[in-house]
Amino acid sequence: MTAPSPDRKTAGGGLKVRGLTTTFATPRGPAAVVDGINLDVAPGEIVGLVGESGSGKSITLRSIVRLVREPGKVSGQVEWQGRDLMAMSEADLRKVRGAEIAMIFQEPMTALNPVLPVRLQIEENLSAHSTLDRRARRQRALELMNIVGIPAAERRLDEYPHQFSGGMRQRVMIAIALASSPKLLLADEPTTALDVTIQDQILKLILDLRDRFGMSVVFVTHDLGVVAATCDRMAVMYAGRIVETGTVTRVFAEPHHPYTRGLLGSVPRIGAERSMLLSIEGTPPGLTDLPDGCAFHPRCSFATDRCRAERPPLESFAAGREVACFHHRTVAAMAEAA
Amino acid sequence: MPLLGFIFRRVLQTIPTIAFILVVTFILVRLLPGDPASAMLGDRAIDADVQRINAKLGLDQPIPVQFLYFTKAVFTGDLGNSIGLKLPVIELIAHRLPVTLMLTGMAALIALLVAVPLSFVAALNRGGAPDAIIRGTFQIGLSMPVFYVGLVLLTVFAAKLRWFPVGGYGQNFLDDLYHLFLPATTLALSLSAVLMRNLRAAIIGVVGADYVDFARAKGLRARVIMTRHVLRNALISTVTLFGLSIGTLLGGAVITETVFAIPGAGRLMIEAIYGRDYPVIQGLTIALALLVSFTFLLTDIVQAWLDPRVAR
Numbered sequence: 238m239t240a241p242s243p244d245r246k247t248a249g250g251g252l253k254v255r256g257l258t259t260t261f262a263t264p265r266g267p268a269a270v271v272d273g274i275n276l277d278v279a280p281g282e283i284v285g286l287v288g289e290s291g292s293g294k295s296i297t298l299r300s301i302v303r304l305v306r307e308p309g310k311v312s313g314q315v316e317w318q319g320r321d322l323m324a325m326s327e328a329d330l331r332k333v334r335g336a337e338i339a340m341i342f343q344e345p346m347t348a349l350n351p352v353l354p355v356r357l358q359i360e361e362n363l364s365a366h367s368t369l370d371r372r373a374r375r376q377r378a379l380e381l382m383n384i385v386g387i388p389a390a391e392r393r394l395d396e397y398p399h400q401f402s403g404g405m406r407q408r409v410m411i412a413i414a415l416a417s418s419p420k421l422l423l424a425d426e427p428t429t430a431l432d433v434t435i436q437d438q439i440l441k442l443i444l445d446l447r448d449r450f451g452m453s454v455v456f457v458t459h460d461l462g463v464v465a466a467t468c469d470r471m472a473v474m475y476a477g478r479i480v481e482t483g484t485v486t487r488v489f490a491e492p493h494h495p496y497t498r499g500l501l502g503s504v505p506r507i508g509a510e511r512s513m514l515l516s517i518e519g520t521p522p523g524l525t526d527l528p529d530g531c532a533f534h535p536r537c538s539f540a541t542d543r544c545r546a547e548r549p550p551l552e553s554f555a556a557g558r559e560v561a562c563f564h565h566r567t568v569a570a571m572a573e574a575a
Numbered sequence: 576m577p578l579l580g581f582i583f584r585r586v587l588q589t590i591p592t593i594a595f596i597l598v599v600t601f602i603l604v605r606l607l608p609g610d611p612a613s614a615m616l617g618d619r620a621i622d623a624d625v626q627r628i629n630a631k632l633g634l635d636q637p638i639p640v641q642f643l644y645f646t647k648a649v650f651t652g653d654l655g656n657s658i659g660l661k662l663p664v665i666e667l668i669a670h671r672l673p674v675t676l677m678l679t680g681m682a683a684l685i686a687l688l689v690a691v692p693l694s695f696v697a698a699l700n701r702g703g704a705p706d707a708i709i710r711g712t713f714q715i716g717l718s719m720p721v722f723y724v725g726l727v728l729l730t731v732f733a734a735k736l737r738w739f740p741v742g743g744y745g746q747n748f749l750d751d752l753y754h755l756f757l758p759a760t761t762l763a764l765s766l767s768a769v770l771m772r773n774l775r776a777a778i779i780g781v782v783g784a785d786y787v788d789f790a791r792a793k794g795l796r797a798r799v800i801m802t803r804h805v806l807r808n809a810l811i812s813t814v815t816l817f818g819l820s821i822g823t824l825l826g827g828a829v830i831t832e833t834v835f836a837i838p839g840a841g842r843l844m845i846e847a848i849y850g851r852d853y854p855v856i857q858g859l860t861i862a863l864a865l866l867v868s869f870t871f872l873l874t875d876i877v878q879a880w881l882d883p884r885v886a887r
Contacts, residue, residue, distance in 0.1 A: 275780030304791055306783075342792075347785035350804055352882050361803070362793045397883045413793065568684070 250277040257313035272477040285468035293477040336366040341412035343426040345406035349398040356394040362416035381412040404435035459575040476532035483558040493565035581886035654858035664858035674839035679807035690770035700776035717768035725761040725834040758835040777809035818874025
């Protein structure tokens with residue numbers, strides 16, 4: 238391993254995303270899938286990025302390390318340990334990807350190459366980012382398999398992805414992501430494709446790794462239960478924008494955006510009085526024909542004429558809390574009353 | 576190793592194939608009009624002579640017994656003597672088949688060397704000018720018959736420009752390669768067009784796969800991603816097509832060898848057919864059929880090696 242450069246500790250440790258925008262050219266004009274996202278992740282922090290399917294969570298994650306495919310265009314600023322990833326050359330960025338910032342995908346079945354043994358898929362990360370020789374790489378691969386809790390690791394190293402179960406495949410993917418001891422893990426719905434029991438094991442594993450290695454995590458999910466169990470802070474996304482942020486405790490206790498309130502209302506809670514689960518009326522808008530004003534207004538019971546004409550900016554209303562809603566005080570008051 | 580088990584099972588499977596080849600060849604030869612004795616003796620054969628030769632060749636025995644003799648003869652390399660050339664068929668094949676193998680091998684190599692890089696260029700510039708030019712050119716190549724392409728290449732590069740010999744075969748290995756270049760290119764043209772169509776589509780499919788994105792997220796070099804992750808997966812279907820095409824290529828060699836006057840097995844076959852030289856036809860048929868089934872065996876092994884899910 239190369240020694241960390243001296244400026245790494247001094248320059249602002251974590252991830253600072255400003256105005257991240259990703260647009261796709263469509264036959265009906267450009268669509269901003271990610272629209273001016275700001276996001277901060279401190280060292281050792283787990284931030285949940287929550288929203289419905291199609292809200293732009295996954296693209297946000299990919300945009301951070303410029304992994305968006307053509308014809309997607311990414312702009313904005315992504316400051317990582319004092320360097321702007323957006324302004325970096327492809328060669329420099331390659332040294333960050335997989336080494337300092339690692340990523341895991343939703344589908345462990347399709348994200349692992351079916352024709353290569355898992356050993357090679359772990360080791361190729363080490364070949365790209367370290368000077369370890371063959372033996373040392375193999376040793377490290379074995380160590381990683383043990384860290385993520387794959388039984389009989391020695392024997393399984395030479396097996397292929399199809400010989401692993403779904404949960405074990407996700408562990409392999411995490412082992413690959415951890416290979417070069419990243420400082421930041423971008424996790425794109427890593428438990429969605431798994432059984433609930435396996436899901437729990439994987440979440441515990443990620444938490445444990447954060448504690449052991451001081452890794453930051455951006456956790457993309459649509460599952461609020463997962464957020465409650467793992468994240469420190471959360472950002473709620475709707476139609477490509479962040480509509481509410483705050484610590485998980487505060488947001489769960491006092492949602493200020495009608496959309497967040499709706500999301501929370503659709504989760505059954507143990508211990509709470511049995512009541513009808515709320516669902517949010519309507520469907521998320523298409524990104525090529527976003528409504529004027531607040532994108533959520535057609536589904537919102539609090540909407541007024543102002544919401545239909547003017548887009549509410551994301552503004553801080555308390556320490557560490559932001560919301561993009563003109564009526565957030567009313568929403569919060571309603572939540573308390575309920 | 577599951578691969579070794581797969582190879583063993585696959586080799587066992589070729590036994591019935593070989594048996595089938597022998598039965599079909601045996602029956603075909605017996606279905607041909609006329610009999611070998613009359614062919615050897617000519618019009619003025621007397622019954623006694625015919626019977627003597629039939630007895631000598633074992634043709635007076637019951638058919639199943641004849642088949643056993645035939646099988647034994649094939650396995651001991653005794654394919655009889657050529658009627659026209661008065662030489663053992665096995666010697667003729669041993670002399671001529673390597674030429675065809677070299678021509679086919681060279682054509683296959685040229686086709687791969689052309690198709691693989693061009694497929695990449697076309698696939699990665701999908702819908703762009705390079706894609707259109709490459710696909711358009713090969714579409715034309717694909718739609719022209721082998722003998723015509725051969726004649727055009729001969730006229731331009733051999734007769735007009737005199738870069739290559741008009742025909743024939745060389746004196747040593749390098750000279751052989753030089754002589755075979757134009758005919759091999761002729762054969763390679765349509766094959767590379769077929770391979771390119773397939774490989775281009777396969778690459779387009781694989782490039783969009785999640786594991787390619789994951790490989791990029793690992794920070795791998797573009798070259799590593801393209802060879803290890805994209806090409807290897809894209810080749811799986813192309814390898815099968817390539818193997819199957821070798822059979823066609825051997826058939827194509829018959830025509831090419833005639834156009835370029837190359838003394839290979841294809842030409843021998845044509846000569847044998849014109850001369851009603853049954854032992855040669857029979858021997859060549861068996862040799863070519865075995866060659867093709869061996870190619871298929873090899874194809875399956877390569878495919879299993881590329882894709883471990885096959886060898887399960």
